[in-house]
Amino acid sequence: MEFEKNILCIGAGYVGGPTMAVIAAKCPQYRVLVVDVDKERIKAWNSDRLPIFEPGLQDLVKKTRDKNLFFSSEVQRGIQESEIIFVSVNTPTKTFGQGAGRAADLQYWEKTAREILSHSKTSKIVVEKSTLPVRTATAMERILNGNSRGISFEVVSNPEFLAEGTAIQDLENPDRVLIGAKETPGGIKARKEIVEIYANWVPRERIIESNVWSSELSKLTANAFLAQRISSINSISALCEKTEADINEVAYAIGMDSRIGPKFLKASVGFGGSCFKKDIMNLVYICESYGLEKVAQYWQAVVEINDWQEGRFIQNMLANMFNTVAEKRIALLGFAFKANTGDTRESPAIYIAQALIEERARIVVSDPEALENARKDLKRIEDKIIFEPDPYRAAEGAHAIAILTEWDLYKTLDYERVFDSMVQPAFIFDGRNILHHKRLFEIGFNVFAIGKAPLKHF
Ligand SMILES: NC(=O)c1ccc[n+]([C@@H]2O[C@H](COP(=O)([O-])OP(=O)(O)OC[C@H]3O[C@@H](n4cnc5c(N)ncnc54)[C@H](O)[C@@H]3O)[C@@H](O)[C@H]2O)c1
Numbered sequence: 001m002e003f004e005k006n007i008l009c010i011g012a013g014y015v016g017g018p019t020m021a022v023i024a025a026k027c028p029q030y031r032v033l034v035v036d037v038d039k040e041r042i043k044a045w046n047s048d049r050l051p052i053f054e055p056g057l058q059d060l061v062k063k064t065r066d067k068n069l070f071f072s073s074e075v076q077r078g079i080q081e082s083e084i085i086f087v088s089v090n091t092p093t094k095t096f097g098q099g100a101g102r103a104a105d106l107q108y109w110e111k112t113a114r115e116i117l118s119h120s121k122t123s124k125i126v127v128e129k130s131t132l133p134v135r136t137a138t139a140m141e142r143i144l145n146g147n148s149r150g151i152s153f154e155v156v157s158n159p160e161f162l163a164e165g166t167a168i169q170d171l172e173n174p175d176r177v178l179i180g181a182k183e184t185p186g187g188i189k190a191r192k193e194i195v196e197i198y199a200n201w202v203p204r205e206r207i208i209e210s211n212v213w214s215s216e217l218s219k220l221t222a223n224a225f226l227a228q229r230i231s232s233i234n235s236i237s238a239l240c241e242k243t244e245a246d247i248n249e250v251a252y253a254i255g256m257d258s259r260i261g262p263k264f265l266k267a268s269v270g271f272g273g274s275c276f277k278k279d280i281m282n283l284v285y286i287c288e289s290y291g292l293e294k295v296a297q298y299w300q301a302v303v304e305i306n307d308w309q310e311g312r313f314i315q316n317m318l319a320n321m322f323n324t325v326a327e328k329r330i331a332l333l334g335f336a337f338k339a340n341t342g343d344t345r346e347s348p349a350i351y352i353a354q355a356l357i358e359e360r361a362r363i364v365v366s367d368p369e370a371l372e373n374a375r376k377d378l379k380r381i382e383d384k385i386i387f388e389p390d391p392y393r394a395a396e397g398a399h400a401i402a403i404l405t406e407w408d409l410y411k412t413l414d415y416e417r418v419f420d421s422m423v424q425p426a427f428i429f430d431g432r433n434i435l436h437h438k439r440l441f442e443i444g445f446n447v448f449a450i451g452k453a454p455l456k457h458f
Helices: 016-026 039-045 057-064 075-081 107-119 136-145 167-172 185-198 212-243 247-255 276-289 293-320 348-358 371-377 379-384 391-395 415-420 437-443
Strands: 005-010 030-035 069-072 084-087 124-128 153-157 177-181 207-211 329-333 362-366 385-387 400-403 427-430 446-449
Touching: 005 016, 005 075, 005 107, 016 030, 016 057, 016 069, 016 084, 016 167, 030 075, 039 069, 057 167, 075 107, 084 107, 084 185, 107 124, 107 136, 124 136, 124 185, 136 153, 136 212, 153 185, 153 212, 177 185, 177 212, 185 207, 207 212, 212 247, 212 276, 212 293, 276 293, 293 348, 293 400, 293 427, 293 446, 329 348, 329 391, 348 362, 348 371, 348 379, 362 371, 362 391, 371 379, 371 385, 379 385, 391 415, 415 437, 437 446
Parallel strands: 005 030, 005 084, 030 069, 084 124, 124 153, 177 207, 329 362, 329 400, 362 385, 400 427, 427 446
Antiparallel strands: 153 177
């Protein structure tokens, strides 16, 4: 069968895989190929056990794979066979040299650009799907168009706004799709081509066209604003704990103001995920490099509050468990950075587990989807930790439970059974405010939630 367009995506990760699965499902007239240098990952995409867990993803891949959706590690061939290339490789925080800990590490990105250049025989549209510092498209274009083969490349920015855990839903029904390009005839034509892809299922008024710099910067700004809301509510949660105000009541009351809105106002142990911290630190670095110190400090504080909130959680555990957790068994329920994903990148649970091990606690980690990743994150101290998928067994003989991910499963456990199996006095630290605290207190637990007065029996 002749396909209308041949689309390639370089990078088969949390973004590349789901995004392309949705494009393939919505556009049977296109051939969509996803390539990655990681052969194991590609093998998993071609198997029944996909490399990432995302509700609805498995069904979508089953429906489209080997029809118009393909996964392969043949990057070179993929480049040659396609007219449109989405680049969705990782852009982590730099860990070395200038800008370490803040700037984006663009080595995978640049390597991909050079690969596209060396294997292309025809002109192509290159779409920035990865999150990138503002003005990266210039560098990309310089690399790509520095060829003497008479082929040209248009670079279009199309940042991804999906949230892990609801990726398929977000992709199928996005609030908006943003497509930025240079305001030149070639840029505008390329942007139109990308608009055409999304217009297959996204209402036209939700497809925003902008200049390429606005598009790049909007992604960093969106993540900074989202994280800022979490840090804002978390900072107030600390004040609630001192004053007997209740953070849920405060969040509800302010969220009813249509100028504020109710979403992203949930107090917690802190935000995680591969993006928020990395993108804010990148924004901070960019601001500094333009001499905007005040702006940099402003956004840096969002990350500082998050680190502080994680630290506060541990201090709270220690202070309430008689200033020592040494040799005490503590069950961490949830390790993923949020519910409905197996992703643990930058999860607060990593910090909490490490801090408790330093305090010589005996840690049991439980999670329905993230134990494999948890094992990798805690490799250095793996021998000191028990990994237990069953939350009841994890809690058996424990002094305390800490809820670190808002999985529905933890809302409906039989807490009487849990309580009876624990060492007394039994403690619950609800780092996600998902449990029925009064009921737990009545069962006999000492309950500590975020931004609420503690419920203690002593
Ligand atoms: N995860 C999210 O929720 C999310 C949301 C929006 C945007 N983003 C952004 O999207 C980008 C990708 O994120 P992710 O979470 O999918 O990352 P990921 O690490 O899961 O996937 C990236 C993949 O790219 C592959 N890769 C790297 N260099 C390559 C090369 N030269 N050729 C072929 N493959 C290569 C890696 O092997 C890896 O499998 C990042 O810039 C991220 O900031 C992520």
